[in-house]
Amino acid sequence: MLKTRIIPCLDVIKNKVVKGINFKNIRVMGNAVEMAKYYSLSGADELCMLDINASYQNRKTFIKTVESIAKVINIPLTVGGGVSDLSDITDLLNAGADKVSINSAAVKNPKLIRQASLRHGSQCIVVAIDGKRHKNKMKVVIKGGREITKNELITWAKQVQSLGAGEILMTSMDTDGVQNGFDSNMLKKVTSSVGIPVIASGGVGSLEHFYLGYLTKSTGLLAASVFHSRKYKIKTVKKYLSSKGVPVRL
Amino acid sequence: MKKKVIGLIDGQSGNIGSINKAIKDIIKGRPYQLKIIKSHFNYTSFDKIILPGQGAYATLMSNLKKLKIIQPLKKYLKNNSSYLGICVGMQILSDWGYEDKTTRGLGIISGDIKKFRNKKLIIPHMGWNTINLNKDDTIIANSFDKKDFYFVHSYIFQNIKKSDVLAFTLYGKKFPSIVKKGNIYGVQFHPEKSHKHGLNLIKNYILKS
Numbered sequence: 001m002l003k004t005r006i007i008p009c010l011d012v013i014k015n016k017v018v019k020g021i022n023f024k025n026i027r028v029m030g031n032a033v034e035m036a037k038y039y040s041l042s043g044a045d046e047l048c049m050l051d052i053n054a055s056y057q058n059r060k061t062f063i064k065t066v067e068s069i070a071k072v073i074n075i076p077l078t079v080g081g082g083v084s085d086l087s088d089i090t091d092l093l094n095a096g097a098d099k100v101s102i103n104s105a106a107v108k109n110p111k112l113i114r115q116a117s118l119r120h121g122s123q124c125i126v127v128a129i130d131g132k133r134h135k136n137k138m139k140v141v142i143k144g145g146r147e148i149t150k151n152e153l154i155t156w157a158k159q160v161q162s163l164g165a166g167e168i169l170m171t172s173m174d175t176d177g178v179q180n181g182f183d184s185n186m187l188k189k190v191t192s193s194v195g196i197p198v199i200a201s202g203g204v205g206s207l208e209h210f211y212l213g214y215l216t217k218s219t220g221l222l223a224a225s226v227f228h229s230r231k232y233k234i235k236t237v238k239k240y241l242s243s244k245g246v247p248v249r250l
Numbered sequence: 251m252k253k254k255v256i257g258l259i260d261g262q263s264g265n266i267g268s269i270n271k272a273i274k275d276i277i278k279g280r281p282y283q284l285k286i287i288k289s290h291f292n293y294t295s296f297d298k299i300i301l302p303g304q305g306a307y308a309t310l311m312s313n314l315k316k317l318k319i320i321q322p323l324k325k326y327l328k329n330n331s332s333y334l335g336i337c338v339g340m341q342i343l344s345d346w347g348y349e350d351k352t353t354r355g356l357g358i359i360s361g362d363i364k365k366f367r368n369k370k371l372i373i374p375h376m377g378w379n380t381i382n383l384n385k386d387d388t389i390i391a392n393s394f395d396k397k398d399f400y401f402v403h404s405y406i407f408q409n410i411k412k413s414d415v416l417a418f419t420l421y422g423k424k425f426p427s428i429v430k431k432g433n434i435y436g437v438q439f440h441p442e443k444s445h446k447h448g449l450n451l452i453k454n455y456i457l458k459s
Contacts, residue, residue, distance in 0.1 A: 002421060003378040003398060040445070045378055045400075071271060076400060076443050096267050098443065121264070121305030123374055123402045166374055166402075195369075197376045219377060249378045249398045 003249045004241065005045035005220040006210075006234055007199060008227045010035060011052045012081075014061040015068075017228065018052065029228045033068045039227070040073035043234040045249055047077050048169070048199075048222060050101070054082020063095050070096020078126055078169075089116050093124065101126040101169055104142040107149055107156075110163055117164030126199075127165040129157060131186050132173040138186060145173035153186070154193050161194045168194065169222070171201040179205025179225065187216035207232065207240045214246050251281050254297040256456065259287045259323070262313045263338060264304030268442040269452075273300070276453045290318040293326035298456065302442065303338030307347030307363055307405065310338045311355065320356075327358045330432040334455050337403060340429060340436025349405050359431050361410035368422040374404045381417040381427045381439075389459045390435060390451060391416040391428055397447045399427070399439035406438070433459065 010017045010032055017029040029035070036047055049069065051062045059082065066079055079092045080101030089100045100120075106113050106127050117125045131153045132141045138153035157168060170190050172183030182200045191198045199220035200213045206226075213221045226232050238248040256273060260266050266286075273284050287299070301323075303310045314320050327333060327343075335343055344355045347363040355363070366373055383395040395417070406425040419427040419438070429436040435455065441448035 001380065002375065005377050070267060074268065074272070074443060074445050074449060076402075076440075093265055096265060098265075121309075122404075123304060123376070124264075167376065195371075195373060197372050197374070219372060 001247045002219070003045065003247045004214050005199075006043075006237055006248065007046045007048050007220050007222040008039045008044050008234070009201070009222050009224045010047070010049040011224065012049050012062060012065060013051075013053045014058050015065040019225065019228065032065050033072060035228070036069040037072045039234065040075050043238060043249070044075060046075055046220065047073060048101070049077070049079050051079075051081030063091060066092060066095040066097055080126070080128055080169075085112065086115055086119065089120065089125075093120060097124075099124045099126050099167070101128045103128040103130065106160065107140060107142055107151065110159065113160055113163035113165055117166065122164045122166035125165055126167045126169050127160040128169040128171065129153070129160070129190075130171050130173050131183075131190075138189065141173055145176075154189055157190050157194050161196050165196060167197045167199065169199045169201055170218070172203065175203030176201070178203055181205065181209040182213040182216065182218075182221075184212055184216050187213070187218055191217040207237060210237050210241055211244050211246065214241065253281045253283045255295060256282055256284050257287045257291065257296040257299040258284060259299060259301040259314075259319060259339075261301060261303055261310050261317070261319070261339070263310040264302065266302055269300065269302045269336070272442050272449055272452050273456065276449075276456050280457070282456065287319065288317060291322050293322040293329070293331070296326065296331070298332040298334070298459070299323070299326060300334045300336070301339035302336040303342070305338060307338055307341055307349040307355070308351055308353040310342055311347070311353050314342075324356055327356060327434060330434070332433045332459055333435065334452075335434075335436040336442070337438060337440060340438055341405065341407065343429070343434065343436050344407060344410075347405070358434060359410065359414050359429055359436070361407050361414075363405045364408045365405050366422060366425075371422045374402055375421045376402045378444075379419050379421060379427075379439075381419055383417055384412070384415045387416050387430060390430075390454055393454060394447055394451060399437075399441065399444040399448060401427075401439045403438060435459075
């Protein structure tokens with residue numbers, strides 16, 4: 001039976017895992033390579049890392065960090081943040097990423113999804129979608145939720161599937177960072193509209209939240225703070241899910 | 251003592267970094283050497299060949315053709331020499347692939363590669379799933395019965411002889427996750443991404459087979 005994936009997410013600047021999108025309050029949580037190694041050893045099913053400050057100066061160090069991480073883990077690695085064109089995707093895959101996640105660039109230029117999946121295979125193209133409620137509609141947002149696009153969430157989710165995305169990383173900007181649980185309602189709408197895997201992201205604060213995330217039919221559950229703060233170990237989450245009858249890799 | 255030569259084929263079908271590193275770690279201090287195969291090769295000078303692959307069947311076959319690898323690889327396999335195919339590297343052992351366009355395979359293990367048929371399934375089959383032993387095999391399958399490995403694929407081996415299936419996995423229905431004929435192995439999952447069981451599988455293949 002296919003297991004539900006537990007995926008720690010590292011928000012990275014250069015080679016450090018950080019917390020806080022507000023640039024004034026950035027807190028360094030640890031060294032990215034060491035944390036990646038720790039999660040791989042402690043039972044993570046996959047690892048996600050995002051370059052949250054993908055400036056020209058920081059990019060080189062970030063790519064080196066991807067290379068170093070790919071060398072020390074032997075679970076799948078998804079890398080995103082600052083991916084704007086095909087050559088960025090190739091660079092990350094060459095650095096050792098198994099999958100590359102595209103967000104704003106896909107919204108601005110949907111053809112990029114098709115070109116990338118034709119060149120590298122759908123299995124390594126993840127489209128990250130940030131969703132937010134606006135005037136009673138679920139919309140796609142970019143720039144960390146600051147810019148609302150014209151795209152309706154469900155229409156966009158279906159479109160990225162037909163363009164060849166192998167997976168959707170779905171973050172609700174209405175629940176992200178609040179630790180009150182995943183956005184079940186938004187996630188269920190997405191999982192019932194597409195036939196590709198969906199990773200739930202944004203809002204985990206307790207063990208029960210993971211279970212509620214599983215009930216949305218998302219096949220991957222992504223979390224950052226609860227793992228980085230050592231509130232929960234990955235094993236603790238998996239044992240809890242297993243006791244609720246969720247198939248996990250123990 | 252003469253070193254055994256392992257060939258790792260770079261079919262330009264995904265990154266070979268992880269598998270390359272896994273093999274190097276395993277053979278360190280042991281009487282083996284690793285050679286990367288990127289073009290026509292002398293099939294008699296290899297003791298083992300590993301072919302990892304991602305992406306589409308047709309793409310891998312056309313890459314191997316362009317690189318002039320098909321002919322020596324076929325001779326190598328017809329000789330029943332030791333081989334481990336990973337994901338698409340396993341799938342091309344079949345007669346035909348039906349991904350994108352109909353493509354003739356290497357024709358070593360009879361069967362076809364076709365898409366999962368169940369419309370209700372989430373495709374690709376992506377994540378960790380269990381392998382179940384179908385037949386005894388002291389080198390690979392026995393050690394990993396009921397263990398989880400990382401899969402990512404939308405196509406499966408069909409119309410295969412049951413005797414060529416070492417292990418199967420359940421996703422909607424049973425499909426072959428390890429195949430074997432003579433000294434030729436194929437795994438549908440990615441051992442290089444499957445943490446300790448995956449590394450042990452590669453190790454068993456290299457050291458025991």
